[in-house]
Amino acid sequence: MSAVKVEHLVEKLEGLKREMDAGLLRHGEYDQRLARIIGELRDRKLDADRDKIFKTLDDLLARGVITPSVKIHLQARLGLD
Numbered sequence: 001m002s003a004v005k006v007e008h009l010v011e012k013l014e015g016l017k018r019e020m021d022a023g024l025l026r027h028g029e030y031d032q033r034l035a036r037i038i039g040e041l042r043d044r045k046l047d048a049d050r051d052k053i054f055k056t057l058d059d060l061l062a063r064g065v066i067t068p069s070v071k072i073h074l075q076a077r078l079g080l081d
Helices: 006-021 027-044 050-062 068-077
Strands: none
Touching: 006 027, 006 050, 027 068, 050 068
């Protein structure tokens, strides 16, 4: 199983945001889907160095794709804190 490309992570998180904004997901469903994404990252690893991951998460936060708490959660789960 190959590592997850950072672009794939961005697509998944942007998709979650679109679905939340459209009212297609409840908060519990969002949390479940986010947990699955994080599980995939832990299992397959992220194909990027720490710098790129931090920059990507900062960009996602700045664009409103993720919240500060989701950023902190992702960083912790990926062992980046």
